[in-house]
Structures are given as structure tokens and as C-alpha cells.
Amino acid sequence: MIRIKCPICGLRNETEFTYGADATVKRPEMGEQEQQPWVDYVFNRDNPRGWHKEYWHHVQGCRQWVVLERNTLTHxxxxxKLAREVEQ
Amino acid sequence: MLELCSPLNSKLQAGRFGAQGETGIALGGRPVRDLWQIAGWGDFEAAAIEVLSDLGLCGLGSYSLASRAKGRTAWRIAPDKILIENAGNLSDYMSANLATLDLSHARTVILLSGTQARDVLSQLIAIDVTETAFPEGRFLQTGIHHVGVLIQCMGQNAFEIYAPVTWAETVWEVICENAKPFGVEIVAD
Structure with missing residues (x-):
């Protein structure tokens, strides 16, 4: 069982959350003319083994988006942290 | 004239159910009274404090302890969102920094009490609800049967569960089924 310490609600079961997205992806500058950075941004993701940052939504709680560090190997x-407080 | 009725009308039939002997659980319901949400952006905190102090409530409150004053209760449910019951009409506070929303018809309250109330809660949610971890005055937001609810601890063995009206019957049925082994008394008005 994964338990996540929500900054608002405290320690909660993972079943209260839903996974959102890879939180390491950076959007290219809006003036970017090359296609490849946009293709990478929209479609291509790494599949890391080990620590990773992810967006999760506390949908059965405070309904805030959080950025969570999770080890993909060991869980x-x-x-x-609240996503709003993480520098993009 | 439309007559407002509780979504739990068909459930709130007085009687005893489940295990025989002493009843460990009492279930009831009540409508919410002037439940408003205030939310905002930018300078939310200053705008919210103005509303709260006009209502006699101090500060923004914490994410786990309800603020109470003058028959009103406020729950800080997120950094920029507060629920207030018995708030009257807050529509005049709408501004660029503050959005007010009347949720009085969107929520109903299920009353759960009795010596076994904490046992029933612990079957429904994966959170520590012992008296030490969840004492009177505290609240928590969670899901019962995947329905988002707010649970307010009203005393040693008494809780108010704020559920969306559209899912209130489902939440009621799940609570009732889990309570039957302890013996349930349904208390109607």
C-alpha cells in the first residue's frame, strides 16, 4: 500500500489520489519554432528506474494537485508538495 | 411553490435494524443551513478574512480544525477555499478576488453517533479515527465508497458527514450496511 502525506490533509491512502502526469516535463518556450521539442513535450516520456517526480490529484480529499517524489522501483x-508551490 | 425535501427522505424512517440487543449506532440526517463556499485567487486571504471577521470568525483557520462562532462553522478545505455553514447570504462579497457560491442545496448532512460510531467509520475510511487522532472539533475530507465527503467530529462518539445530495443515498446505504452488525437505530425528525 502506498501512503501519501498530503500537505493539506496529512497522511492518506493512495486510493484517495489519482495519478496525473510526469512532473519533470517542461513546456518549450511559446516561440519555439522547431518541431522536435514540441513532439517531445507532448508525446515522449522517459521511463526512469528509481526516484521520479509526478503530479497526483487528491481527488477524494482537498482536491489539490501535488508534486510527489516516488521511487518507481520500490514504490x-x-x-x-502542493504543485502551486513548486517552481516550474 | 416548490417544496424542498431531503434526498434522504426515503431512508429516514425511524426503526431498529441489524443486530439485536443494545444499539451501537444511531443514524439520522439534517439539511445544511446556508452553506457557502468562498474561493479566490490573488489576494484571497485578505478578502476571506474580511468575510470571516464580519461573520464573527477569527482568521483563516486550519486544514483540520473547524472554526466556530455565533452558531457558524467554517472549514478551510484548501489554501484558497473555505466552506461556511449558517453564513446567511454571502453573494454581496463577490469581487475580483473572491468568488462566493451557495452550496446549501448541494450538500446534506448524515448524523452518525453511538458507542460504536468510530468502529463504523474505521470500516469506511482508511484514516485513524481514534479519539486521540480525531477529537471533537476536527474535520477531515475523504471518500466513502468513492464519494467525496467532509466528516466533522462533534463529540466523543458523534459525527456529521456532509455528503453531496446526488450521492447521499449511496453514502447512507454504505454506512447503514456497515453499521448493521452493531445494531442501528434510525432517528427520524
Whole structure:
């Protein structure tokens, strides 16, 4: 079982959350003319083994988006911050 | 004239159900009274504090402890969202920094009490609801049977569960089924 420490609600079961997206992806500058950065942004994702940052939504709680550190190998959970407080 | 009725009308039939002997659970319901949500952007905190102080409530409150004053209750449910019951009409506070929304017809309250109330809750949600972890005055937002609810602890063995009216019957049925092994008394008005 994964338990996530929501900054608003405290320690909760993972079933209260839904996975959103890879939180390491950066949108290219709006003036970017090359196609490849946009293709990478929209379609291409790494599949890391180990620690990773992800967006999760606390849908059965405070309904806030959080950025969660999760180890994809061990499912260990690291830091969890409100997405609004994480610098893009 | 439309007559407002509780979504739990068909459920709130007084009687005893489940295990025989002493009843460990009492279930009831009540309508919410002037439940408003205030939410905002930018300078939300200053705008919200103005509303709250006009209502006699101090500060923005915490994410787990309800603020109470003058018969009103406020729950800070997110950094820029607060629910207030018995708030009167807050529509005049609408501004560029503050959105007000009347949720009085969108929520209903299920009353759960009795010596076994915490046992029933612990079957329904994966959160520590012992008296030490969840004492009187505290609230939590979670899901019962995948329906988002707010649970307010009203006393040692008493809870108010704010559920969306559209899912209130489902939440009621799940609570009732889990309570039957303890013996349930349904208390109608």
C-alpha cells in the first residue's frame, strides 16, 4: 500500500489520489519554432528506474494537485508538495 | 411553490435494524443551513478574512480544525477555499478576488453517533479515527465508497458527514450496511 502525506490533509491512502502526469516535463518556450521539442513535450516520456517526480490529484480529499517524489522501483514515497508551490 | 425535501427522505424512517440487543449506532440526517463556499485567487486571504471577521470568525483557520462562532462553522478545505455553514447570504462579497457560491442545496448532512460510531467509520475510511487522532472539533475530507465527503467530529462518539445530495443515498446505504452488525437505530425528525 502506498501512503501519501498530503500537505493539506496529512497522511492518506493512495486510493484517495489519482495519478496525473510526469512532473519533470517542461513546456518549450511559446516561440519555439522547431518541431522536435514540441513532439517531445507532448508525446515522449522517459521511463526512469528509481526516484521520479509526478503530479497526483487528491481527488477524494482537498482536491489539490501535488508534486510527489516516488521511487518507481520500490514504490517508496518521498517529498510531497502542493504543485502551486513548486517552481516550474 | 416548490417544496424542498431531503434526498434522504426515503431512508429516514425511524426503526431498529441489524443486530439485536443494545444499539451501537444511531443514524439520522439534517439539511445544511446556508452553506457557502468562498474561493479566490490573488489576494484571497485578505478578502476571506474580511468575510470571516464580519461573520464573527477569527482568521483563516486550519486544514483540520473547524472554526466556530455565533452558531457558524467554517472549514478551510484548501489554501484558497473555505466552506461556511449558517453564513446567511454571502453573494454581496463577490469581487475580483473572491468568488462566493451557495452550496446549501448541494450538500446534506448524515448524523452518525453511538458507542460504536468510530468502529463504523474505521470500516469506511482508511484514516485513524481514534479519539486521540480525531477529537471533537476536527474535520477531515475523504471518500466513502468513492464519494467525496467532509466528516466533522462533534463529540466523543458523534459525527456529521456532509455528503453531496446526488450521492447521499449511496453514502447512507454504505454506512447503514456497515453499521448493521452493531445494531442501528434510525432517528427520524
Amino acid at each position: 517508496e514515497i518521498g517529498e510531497c
